[in-house]
Amino acid sequence: MIENLDLGMVNWARAQFALTAMYHWIFVPLTLGITWIIAFYHSIYVKTGNEEWKRLTKFWMKLFGVNFAIGVATGIIMEFEFGTNWSNYSWMVGDIFGAPLAIEGIFAFFLEATFFAVMFFGWNRVSKGFHLFSTWMVAVGSNLSAVWILVANAWMQHPVGQAFNPDTARFEMQNFAEVAFSPYAINKFTHATSSSMLMAAFFVISISSWYLLRGRHIVMAKRSIVVAATLGLLASVFTIFNGDESAYEIAQVQPMKLAAFEGLYEGQTNAGLVAIGLINRDKKVYDQQEPFIGFNVHIPGLLSLMANRSFGSFVPGMKDLVYGNAEHNILGAVQKMERGKKAVASLDAYKQAKKADDKAAADVHLASFNEYKEFLGYGYLNKPEEAVPPVALSFNAFHVMVILGSLFPLIFLGYLYFSYKGNLAEKKWLLGLGTITYLLGIMASQAGWIVAEVGRQPWSIQDLLPTTIARTNLTASTVQTTFFMFLALFTLLLIAEISIMVKQINIGPEEN
Amino acid sequence: MIEQLDYKTLQHLWWLICSVVGALFLFLTFVQGGQSLLWQVAKTPTEKDLIINSLGRKWEMTFTTLVLFGGALFASFPKFYSTSFGGAYWVWILILFTFIVQAVSYEFRKKPWNIYGSLVYEGLLFINGVVGVLLIGAAVGTFYTGSNFQLDASNFVTWTSPLRGLEAALSPSVSSIFNIAMGLFLVFNSRTLGAMYLINNLELGEIPEMETRLRKACWQNLILSLPFCLLIVASLLFMRGYGIVDAQGTIEIVSFKYLRNLLANPWMLGLLLAGLGLLIYGVWKTAKTTETCGIWYGGLGTVLVGLTVLMLPAYNNTAFYPSKVDLQSSLTIYNASSSPYTLKVMTYVALGIPFVLAYVAYVWWAMNRTKIKIEDTGDRAAY
Numbered sequence: 001m002i003e004n005l006d007l008g009m010v011n012w013a014r015a016q017f018a019l020t021a022m023y024h025w026i027f028v029p030l031t032l033g034i035t036w037i038i039a040f041y042h043s044i045y046v047k048t049g050n051e052e053w054k055r056l057t058k059f060w061m062k063l064f065g066v067n068f069a070i071g072v073a074t075g076i077i078m079e080f081e082f083g084t085n086w087s088n089y090s091w092m093v094g095d096i097f098g099a100p101l102a103i104e105g106i107f108a109f110f111l112e113a114t115f116f117a118v119m120f121f122g123w124n125r126v127s128k129g130f131h132l133f134s135t136w137m138v139a140v141g142s143n144l145s146a147v148w149i150l151v152a153n154a155w156m157q158h159p160v161g162q163a164f165n166p167d168t169a170r171f172e173m174q175n176f177a178e179v180a181f182s183p184y185a186i187n188k189f190t191h192a193t194s195s196s197m198l199m200a201a202f203f204v205i206s207i208s209s210w211y212l213l214r215g216r217h218i219v220m221a222k223r224s225i226v227v228a229a230t231l232g233l234l235a236s237v238f239t240i241f242n243g244d245e246s247a248y249e250i251a252q253v254q255p256m257k258l259a260a261f262e263g264l265y266e267g268q269t270n271a272g273l274v275a276i277g278l279i280n281r282d283k284k285v286y287d288q289q290e291p292f293i294g295f296n297v298h299i300p301g302l303l304s305l306m307a308n309r310s311f312g313s314f315v316p317g318m319k320d321l322v323y324g325n326a327e328h329n330i331l332g333a334v335q336k337m338e339r340g341k342k343a344v345a346s347l348d349a350y351k352q353a354k355k356a357d358d359k360a361a362a363d364v365h366l367a368s369f370n371e372y373k374e375f376l377g378y379g380y381l382n383k384p385e386e387a388v389p390p391v392a393l394s395f396n397a398f399h400v401m402v403i404l405g406s407l408f409p410l411i412f413l414g415y416l417y418f419s420y421k422g423n424l425a426e427k428k429w430l431l432g433l434g435t436i437t438y439l440l441g442i443m444a445s446q447a448g449w450i451v452a453e454v455g456r457q458p459w460s461i462q463d464l465l466p467t468t469i470a471r472t473n474l475t476a477s478t479v480q481t482t483f484f485m486f487l488a489l490f491t492l493l494l495i496a497e498i499s500i501m502v503k504q505i506n507i508g509p510e511e512n
Numbered sequence: 513m514i515e516q517l518d519y520k521t522l523q524h525l526w527w528l529i530c531s532v533v534g535a536l537f538l539f540l541t542f543v544q545g546g547q548s549l550l551w552q553v554a555k556t557p558t559e560k561d562l563i564i565n566s567l568g569r570k571w572e573m574t575f576t577t578l579v580l581f582g583g584a585l586f587a588s589f590p591k592f593y594s595t596s597f598g599g600a601y602w603v604w605i606l607i608l609f610t611f612i613v614q615a616v617s618y619e620f621r622k623k624p625w626n627i628y629g630s631l632v633y634e635g636l637l638f639i640n641g642v643v644g645v646l647l648i649g650a651a652v653g654t655f656y657t658g659s660n661f662q663l664d665a666s667n668f669v670t671w672t673s674p675l676r677g678l679e680a681a682l683s684p685s686v687s688s689i690f691n692i693a694m695g696l697f698l699v700f701n702s703r704t705l706g707a708m709y710l711i712n713n714l715e716l717g718e719i720p721e722m723e724t725r726l727r728k729a730c731w732q733n734l735i736l737s738l739p740f741c742l743l744i745v746a747s748l749l750f751m752r753g754y755g756i757v758d759a760q761g762t763i764e765i766v767s768f769k770y771l772r773n774l775l776a777n778p779w780m781l782g783l784l785l786a787g788l789g790l791l792i793y794g795v796w797k798t799a800k801t802t803e804t805c806g807i808w809y810g811g812l813g814t815v816l817v818g819l820t821v822l823m824l825p826a827y828n829n830t831a832f833y834p835s836k837v838d839l840q841s842s843l844t845i846y847n848a849s850s851s852p853y854t855l856k857v858m859t860y861v862a863l864g865i866p867f868v869l870a871y872v873a874y875v876w877w878a879m880n881r882t883k884i885k886i887e888d889t890g891d892r893a894a895y
Contacts (some may be wrong), residue, residue, distance in 0.1 A: 005615050018774055030733070042676075058892075058893065061893070062892065062893060065619055065893070066620075066623070067617055068619075068665060069615050069616045069618065069619035069620070070616050070619075071614070072572070072575065072615045073611075073613075073614075073616050076575070076578075076579060076608060076611055076612065076615070077608055077612065079579060079582055079583065079586075080582060080597060080608055081780075082586070082593075082597075082602060083586070083593045083596070083597025083598055083604070084597045084598060084601055084604055084605060085598075086596075086598075087593075087594040087597060087598020087599070087668070087669055088594065088668050089591055089594075090586065090590055090594035090598070091591055091593075091594035091595075091667050094587070094590020094591075094593055094594065094850065095590060095850045096584055096854070097586075098583065098585075098586035098587030098588070098593070098850065098854075099587045099857060099858055099861075101583040101586055101587065102580070102583040102584050102586065102587035102858060102861070103581035103861055105576070105579050105580035105582075105584070106580060106583075106861065106862075106864060106865060106868060107864060107868070109576045109579060109580065110576055110580070110868050110872060111868075112572075113572040113575070113576040113703070114573070114871060114872050114875045115875065116572055117569040117570070117572070117875075117879060118875055118878070118879060120893050121879070121888075121893065122878075122879065123568055125878070125879055125882055126878050126879070130878070140567045167849070168667075168668060168851075169665070169666045170590075170667075171852055172851040172853065172854070173849075173850075173851065173854045173857065174853065174855045176853075195615065228657055241586075271694040284545060322707055325799045342632075351665060364595075372544075414784035444603070470597035472601070472669070472778070473598070473668060473669060473671070474598075474601060474676075475672050478601065485605075485609070489609070489612065491614075492628075493616055495627060495870070496616070496620055496626055496627040496628060497616075497620075499625045499626065499627050500620060500623045500624070500625055500626055502622070502625065503624045503625035504623070507624075510892055
């Protein structure tokens with residue numbers, strides 16, 4: 001079956017997964033972040049009894065509800081798509097990957113689903129205390145679901161706590177704690193949830209700024225901004241710190257991804273971080289073209305510091321990782337492929353020997369397989385250059401994310417400063433910028449996921465399972481059809497969602 | 513104690529857990545049933561709003577249970593997940609579509625500037641209520657009638673029908689009749705449950721005509737479901753099945769396999785009969801008396817019937833996902849499960865399920881102790 005590989009199908013399946021994930025991620029960060037913000041508003045209402053805070057809470061809840069529904073709709077596809085489009089993957093790693101998904105369902109989704117109705121409709125049905133508790137539980141449930149799905153995703157990037165079982169021809173879990181508490185997963189969770197919080201803060205600030213510019217709902221807008229900007233500032237600073245930690249993790253376990261998103265072809269000591277630059281899209285890892293076109297600015301030593309916590313350290317480039325670098329003791333994809341092919345051949349021979357009931361031969365082949373099994377995934381690559389992800393896309397996405405992410409704390413600071421001074425409503429330039437901050441947040445967030453997912457290609461499971469093997473045995477035209485079906489459906493739903501949201505914002509909160 | 517459980521016990525236990533989740537999902541399809549009844553029992557916008565606002569507070573539970581059913585199968589029987597979802601591609605994609613459109617329809621239906629108008633969203637809810645449940649039923653039917661797939665040495669699936677799963681209902685065969693009957697039984701049963709739930713959850717004092725229509729719909733849908741139910745039960749008594757015949761896991765066609773399974777496990781027969789009895793009693797209470805508690809009997813009955821339907825093709829050395837084209841590719845709870853380590857980890861996790869059920873029950877009680885009234889539909893947060 002692998003011999004009949006249909007690359008067209010794989011690419012359409014990739015496109016479909018990217019489409020569904022990116023649509024999903026338009027809505028999810030808002031859910032993750034705004035539930036906390038609503039819980040804060042709701043708590044202030046319960047503590048003060050001030051009806052203005054209730055009005056405010058109900059208003060943001062309303063907008064959250066519109067967003068939540070479409071987030072759920074796009075989310076269900078993600079889970080089932082692993083089976084429909086990536087069935088080989090589902091079989092080969094379901095033993096490990098399925099567990100976090102099931103735990104997410106049992107503990108997170110039910111918490112969210114159960115208390116969601118109370119949060120929205122419990123105003124006169126349950127006690128004030130229980131109602132507030134329910135609002136907090138929706139926030140906890142949403143973020144708990146992020147924990148488990150990010151544990152699953154982190155495991156794909158850094159597959160710990162597992163071993164390949166040659167008898168079942170799949171990866172099996174050996175240590176659940178290693179999977180659940182992998183540092184990669186912890187970084188991923190903190191980075192995703194703190195960035196979601198800042199996005200939700202921007203959502204509140206964008207709408208509130210628009211109200212202030214229009215001179216409507218002044219009190220509600222100002223109050224909303226103070227809470228959102230405070231949480232947003234904390235979240236944005238935290239996001240920068242854990243983003244740095246994520247980059248360090250990536251350097252340790254996915255050096256190719258780091259090299260790609262920095263456009264680093266030749267390894268360097270005291271490597272600089274690209275502050276700004278135009279990447280050469282035509283450059284290949286094997287040619288001599290310049291990596292950048294014209295003007296580019298590097299900050300000396302910063303990439304080395306980020307990757308290894310040392311200014312003078314060596315950061316491998318894509319060439320080192322493809323062709324190897326003996327001086328720095330780096331094994332390239334070329335060498336790994338040789339070993340990977342031996343692993344694949346030994347595995348096949350082992351299966352044949354077992355089928356023939358030849359125990360002695362089976363033992364020999366198994367020993368050979370065990371020697372090379374850590375390179376198994378490389379055995380399925382056709383050429384070493386396949387180990388390089390799309391460089392330009394990774395580079396551009398990373399730099400959009402970093403540049404925007406660096407600006408965000410300044411915007412929150414500006415809002416807090418002028419709120420403190422009491423003249424925010426007069427700062428039209430800031431309010432004007434504020435109305436588009438949510439879009440900037442979406443851009444940064446989407447760019448972050450492009451870095452994470454495009455940057456790890458060609459792997460479904462880092463170094464172990466190439467995306468080409470993970471697919472389902474479908475024709476390209478079948479997946480192409482469903483790609484356009486999803487595209488049409490999501491776009492129609494997105495148009496309706498934006499329209500409803502705009503109208504709800506225009507109507508504003510309920511009057512006293 | 514969990515550490516002491518052997519692999520076989522864990523495999524049985526996890527099929528039971530998946531079956532319980534699946535059976536609970538079938539009970540919660542009262543949401544889908546209510547959706548498909550909307551145009552039949554609600555004649556005015558206010559009546560429609562009442563129904564939507566009642567079901568709208570529960571749709572997410574059904575949705576979440578379906579997601580958990582998928583997640584639990586992925587974790588415990590990944591070979592089924594990969595074989596069925598990757599193989600019967602079009603069936604699952606269509607099911608997904610019907611649930612995607614459901615999720616937004618409640619929230620968008622009455623909102624100003626919803627672009628497509630309320631009728632479109634009601635139509636989407638109807639599609640989810642009928643097509644979604646029908647396809648899920650037909651997919652469950654293939655647990656008995658088999659599917660068209662082969663697995664290679666690496667357990668990668670090849671589906672041998674170009675219809676990618678839709679042949680379960682579209683091919684001219686006895687199997688298709690059984691699968692469609694299973695689907696239609698679930699559709700009519702969900703409508704029966706939907707009527708029972710709405711009677712229980714709505715304050716209908718001001719609109720007695722709708723109450724009459726709901727009670728009538730409950731009875732009608734039971735009557736409509738009965739022929740399909742009888743066809744399924746009769747088939748199960750006579751149809752051949754796919755049995756594991758030796759210690760190597762060889763699969764062979766076994767005559768009267770499901771009857772044998774019932775006789776080997778009389779408690780399953782008891783569950784089935786008790787389930788059907790409770791279901792009929794719930795309908796009788798709803799349709800022929802002024803009681804509103806029929807949903808609890810009907811719901812429990814559905815759970816028991818669902819449990820039997822899901823356990824019968826898996827226990828007693830039976831292939832729960834048989835291949836019609838290559839018997840030895842058939843999936844059993846023994847060859848399709850996760851490793852013992854994963855099943856043990858997941859069993860520890862499952863210890864939390866009673867806690868989850870407890871808070872779900874408490875919140876359900878807290879929110880449902882006051883019935884939904886017409887004034888509840890006027891709130892801006894209302895659906």
